[in-house]
Amino acid sequence: MAQAAPAEAQVLEALRAGDEDAFRALVREYTPSLVRVARIYVSTQAAAEEVAQETWLGVLNGLPRFEGRSSLRTWIFRILTNIAKTRAKRDGRTLPFSALSEPGRVPEAAVDADRFLDPEHPRWPGHWALKPEAWPEDALVAGETREKLAEAIEALPAAQRAVISLRDIEGWSSEEVRNALDLSETNQRVLLHRARSKVRSALESYLDQP
């Protein structure tokens, strides 16, 4: 496993030395992501926020023994996952293991099937019946478009929401997301694909309104 990056080594050293600013920066950087990932396991936003808080206490407890064999980030998210699973069990929630381990089990189309001609169509099998229209550039940067986008993200199943948030909003690499969520490469892509397809579709419904 990769050694901790120098920047991370500095963060660790600062934390262990009791540097409050270093801890505050870490809390600000990761808490929103921790909450989103916790939502995969627990059913409410409030419970997810509590899990994130507990995670930080777990981080402080474990810090003296953390050896840097995984990245600090991966380690923090493993603590989160353990706490979230325990919490879900306590709340009597059935763990949605399949959301992370078998996200492709139930088929889901990126685009409604009725947007396409029949796969058996004699001349144009599987071609667009209702084609997408190019979007006006200026509409994309409008504040209201961003609100629609935020709504579309909020409406996603928790695992899809966590993956698209980390990848596309926070800008993590696929490897970082896989490590944090303990996902296979394929499953990470399935979740990302479904999330992005739904977000595109939501934007299309909004932007195509006359």
Next chain:
Amino acid sequence: MTVDVEQLSCRELVELVTDYLEGALSPVDTARFDDHIGRCGACSIYLEQMRQSIEVLGHLPVDAVTPEAERDLLEAFRGWRAS
């Protein structure tokens, strides 16, 4: 050469967009994808919309931690430091 049997339909292409953007398609499938995009205006608009969606997502504000949560955690940190 019977290219027809190897061609992607639009319906198949939309399911490959993420694999394509992630660089996860085989060279052969990447070539089929590019070939289709080169010939199909609707699918190139679709691909562009996916890219635009990702681009706009990158400009969404990142959620912030609540001041209460931050205050509680800093308090916990001071307690931890003192212990």
